[in-house]
Amino acid sequence: MNLTYTPEQNAFRAxxxxxxxxxxxxxxxxxxxxxxxxxxxxxxWERTLAEGRWxxxxxxxxxxxxxxxxxxxxxxxxxxxxxxxxxRVNQNGIFLLGPTLMEFGTPEQKARFLPAxxxxxxxxxxxxxxxxxxxxxxxxxxxxxxxxxxYVLNGLKxxxxxxxxxxxxxxxxxxxxxxxxHQGLTLVLFPLNAPGxxxxxxxxxxxxxxxxxIFLDNVxxxxxxxxxxxxxGWHICMVTAGFERGLMLRSPARYQxxxxxxxxxxxxxxxxxxxxxxxxxxxxxMDAEAYALSIxxxxxxxxxxxxxxxxxxxxxxxxSELDVTLNRTALSILGARAELLxxxxxxxxxxxxxxxxIFSLAGPIYAGSNEIQRNIIAERMLGLPx
Amino acid sequence: xxxxxxxEQKMLADVVAKLLDDHCPPAALRQLMTDGAPRDADRWGAIxxxxxxxxxxxxxxxxxxxxxxxxxxxAQACGRAALPEPLVDHAGIALPLLAAxxxxxxxLAEALSGAATLAIGHPLNPLxxxxxxxxxLLLVHEGDLHLVPRDQVTLTRRPSIDPFRRLFDVxxxxxxxxxxxxxxxxxxxxxxxxxRGALFAAAQCLGLAQCCVDLAVAYAKDRTxxxxxxxxxxxxxxxxxxxxxxxxxxxxxxxxxxxRFPDRDTRSRAxxxxxxLVAAEAADLAARTAIQVHGAMGYSWEVDIHFFLKRALAxxxxxxxxxxxxxxxERRVLAGPLGPDQTFLPDHPxxxxxxxx
Ligand SMILES: Cc1cc2nc3c(=O)[nH]c(=O)nc-3n(C[C@H](O)[C@H](O)[C@H](O)COP(=O)(O)OP(=O)(O)OC[C@H]3O[C@@H](n4cnc5c(N)ncnc54)[C@H](O)[C@@H]3O)c2cc1C
Numbered sequence: 001m002n003l004t005y006t007p008e009q010n011a012f013r014a015x016x017x018x019x020x021x022x023x024x025x026x027x028x029x030x031x032x033x034x035x036x037x038x039x040x041x042x043x044x045w046e047r048t049l050a051e052g053r054w055x056x057x058x059x060x061x062x063x064x065x066x067x068x069x070x071x072x073x074x075x076x077x078x079x080x081x082x083x084x085x086x087x088r089v090n091q092n093g094i095f096l097l098g099p100t101l102m103e104f105g106t107p108e109q110k111a112r113f114l115p116a117x118x119x120x121x122x123x124x125x126x127x128x129x130x131x132x133x134x135x136x137x138x139x140x141x142x143x144x145x146x147x148x149x150x151y152v153l154n155g156l157k158x159x160x161x162x163x164x165x166x167x168x169x170x171x172x173x174x175x176x177x178x179x180x181x182h183q184g185l186t187l188v189l190f191p192l193n194a195p196g197x198x199x200x201x202x203x204x205x206x207x208x209x210x211x212x213x214i215f216l217d218n219v220x221x222x223x224x225x226x227x228x229x230x231x232x233g234w235h236i237c238m239v240t241a242g243f244e245r246g247l248m249l250r251s252p253a254r255y256q257x258x259x260x261x262x263x264x265x266x267x268x269x270x271x272x273x274x275x276x277x278x279x280x281x282x283x284x285x286m287d288a289e290a291y292a293l294s295i296x297x298x299x300x301x302x303x304x305x306x307x308x309x310x311x312x313x314x315x316x317x318x319x320s321e322l323d324v325t326l327n328r329t330a331l332s333i334l335g336a337r338a339e340l341l342x343x344x345x346x347x348x349x350x351x352x353x354x355x356x357x358i359f360s361l362a363g364p365i366y367a368g369s370n371e372i373q374r375n376i377i378a379e380r381m382l383g384l385p386x
Numbered sequence: 387x388x389x390x391x392x393x394e395q396k397m398l399a400d401v402v403a404k405l406l407d408d409h410c411p412p413a414a415l416r417q418l419m420t421d422g423a424p425r426d427a428d429r430w431g432a433i434x435x436x437x438x439x440x441x442x443x444x445x446x447x448x449x450x451x452x453x454x455x456x457x458x459x460x461a462q463a464c465g466r467a468a469l470p471e472p473l474v475d476h477a478g479i480a481l482p483l484l485a486a487x488x489x490x491x492x493x494l495a496e497a498l499s500g501a502a503t504l505a506i507g508h509p510l511n512p513l514x515x516x517x518x519x520x521x522x523l524l525l526v527h528e529g530d531l532h533l534v535p536r537d538q539v540t541l542t543r544r545p546s547i548d549p550f551r552r553l554f555d556v557x558x559x560x561x562x563x564x565x566x567x568x569x570x571x572x573x574x575x576x577x578x579x580x581x582r583g584a585l586f587a588a589a590q591c592l593g594l595a596q597c598c599v600d601l602a603v604a605y606a607k608d609r610t611x612x613x614x615x616x617x618x619x620x621x622x623x624x625x626x627x628x629x630x631x632x633x634x635x636x637x638x639x640x641x642x643x644x645x646r647f648p649d650r651d652t653r654s655r656a657x658x659x660x661x662x663l664v665a666a667e668a669a670d671l672a673a674r675t676a677i678q679v680h681g682a683m684g685y686s687w688e689v690d691i692h693f694f695l696k697r698a699l700a701x702x703x704x705x706x707x708x709x710x711x712x713x714x715x716e717r718r719v720l721a722g723p724l725g726p727d728q729t730f731l732p733d734h735p736x737x738x739x740x741x742x743x
Binding site for chain 1: 387388389390391392395455599603606607614615617618620622623624626627628630631634635636637638639641642645646657660663664712715716719720722723724725726727729730736
């Protein structure tokens with residue numbers, strides 16, 4: 001156990017910090033989930049990141065990365081959130097599909113998709129869920145039928161984040177007619193502007209079009225856009241889900257920065273005699289620290305050659321629950337102003353806390369609901385019977 | 387930066403776990419209760435033999451010179467076994483305190499060998515544990531540290547709900563001969579004692595929390611109701627999964643806090659307090675959940691879980707109540723600076739920065 005950074009790690013941090021200080025937009029970009037304009041502003045930011053080769057620092061140089069290790073990735077993320085840099089519009093690509101491609105993609109697929117992903121040319125959506133296949137993802141019905149050197153896609157995908165404006169999607173399809181459950185599933189990459197694809201935005205509870213339905217009507221895609229083997233789809237999805245729940249999607253810096261902002265809010269606006277809220281502020285900081293320490297432990301274990309285990313499920317529960325209570329605590333400090341829509345021009349602006357709180361409520365649902373994660377912990381970690 | 391235990395540390399944890407599996411199974415706890423003896427001489431002998439007593443004493447003073455993380459791993463195993471003997475108080479807290487304050491004291495050698503144990507009466511704890519079997523007591527008067535032979539104190543037993551905790555009111559008279567360190571000399575080592583006490587209480591909590599989960603899981607696989615093992619019911623699964631989540635996120639907090647102990651600053655102390663808070667919560671939730679999963683069996687004397695419930699209760703309030711530790715965390719949070727780049731930093735740059743093993 002050595003909890004000090006090496007000189008190289010410190011130098012890396014300094015380099016990231018300096019670059020971000022010079023490049024992060026002075027004013028926050030408009031939401032990428034509300035309008036095309038906001039989406040494209042975030043794409044432009046992805047291009048800026050890529051020009052500095054900061055798009056995905058862990059990726060090999062040939063795909064636009066820097067080939068750094070997971071600890072440096074954590075340092076990058078820490079600086080990224082400290083700098084208040086824009087949200088990653090391509091997170092489904094860079095954090096989920098990217099590492100999956102790295103593991104299962106052919107050399108041609110990696111060369112074709114990874115650089116375009118890293119530089120923001122192709123923004124990805126995840127097309128797994130269906131109306132009848134949510135938690136029970138093995139119930140997917142959409143089909144990928146082989147026809148010569150093509151697959152023909154049919155069916156309906158839903159709740160696909162960013163799909164309203166994204167360029168490509170990675171979908172889970174039934175490729176073997178009559179197959180059951182986890183068998184006969186295949187992962188296929190398809191462009192969202194292909195003939196036969198209709199994307200219908202769905203408004204979230206905040207009114208933004210953060211996700212969409214994807215209707216697929218005889219969509220022909222070349223067979224070389226299949227990721228992994230035919231019938232291997234379930235296995236690949238579980239690996240991707242590991243990235244989603246575990247390390248990648250929610251790096252701890254996000255919550256540590258939020259906890260620091262929360263403490264600042266309390267110092268500025270909180271009632272010094274309100275011991276309940278003060279305790280909640282301290283709890284938010286503790287939770288964010290605990291999550292960070294746990295991720296450092298996981299990253300260190302991975303660097304020591306051990307596989308990532310069922311901690312993906314404990315992580316998912318922990319970050320999603322801490323996110324809700326942290327943001328809720330901010331609303332307690334704002335008190336009667338908590339319900340006000342964010343308005344930077346207001347005489348006493350409330351910041352993004354309300355937006356962040358509303359978004360945090362989705363955390364226990366997506367990336368595998370917390371009930372499903374508790375099932376996984378009970379059955380796979382503790383060994384309880386199914 | 388490397389947040390993993392060394393092979394030596396993993397081995398140490400395994401050795402102690404195995405030792406206590408052999409020497410401190412629940413049946414042995416019950417035997418000790420039946421015998422009414424304060425401790426099991428054979429078990430204490432095996433602990434001494436294994437070399438667990440001098441762990442925290444510096445090598446120059448004939449100790450092993452290991453660190454707080456190493457001892458935290460030992461304390462975790464002690465918690466897991468609900469060990470009755472005072473290894474944690476003696477070797478983890480009292481001995482390093484004596485070694486720091488009175489390196490030349492004649493009792494030190496005997497205490498190091500495990501032939502004599504020391505009890506400690508710290509102002510944070512109103513009662514002194516295991517005072518009746520101690521050769522001498524470390525006691526504080528107006529900030530000065532005294533080492534008082536047991537035959538010079540009057541002990542009144544205060545029964546604890548934990549049958550293996552031997553707590554005493556201590557009446558004693560400070561004198562020039564009992565005083566081993568002035569308030570100025572003792573202040574630092576006594577602050578260390580709080581941090582070690584809190585850390586190792588947290589470690590015991592973590593160990594006993596996992597033990598409660600393991601017992602409950604074993605029972606839930608075995609016990610059948612409505613034609614199925616109760617462990618197949620989701621309500622049971624989710625209870626236990628929630629406890630496991632608490633444990634998983636207390637462990638790295640404890641390990642980091644133990645590693646940062648030598649910083650002895652606001653931040654390392656907040657980290658230790660954080661560990662104490664979350665480990666005690668995990669232990670409490672684990673013990674209560676294990677009882678619930680066992681149904682009425684869990685409420686019976688015959689099933690072992692109540693030992694852990696009672697130990698968790700005691701450990702929650704010794705070496706700083708939750709309110710004490712919450713206040714230390716709040717001071718850190720309100721003083722700042724906070725943020726992801728601050729997690730591992732001390733208040734002031736370390737002198738030996740960059741030379742870590
Ligand atoms: C903001 C947001 C973004 C999303 N983005 C995407 C995306 O980009 N791509 C994509 O493919 N999907 C996405 N999803 C969908 C998400 O993956 C599903 O919502 C999730 O898998 C749950 O499925 P469901 O909504 O159908 O709920 P259901 O499966 O119908 O579940 C409803 C409730 O029942 C519980 N439940 C279900 N089964 C069990 C069980 N066996 N045991 C105990 N409880 C159970 C659930 O926990 C939940 O509380 C997104 C969802 C949200 C909210």
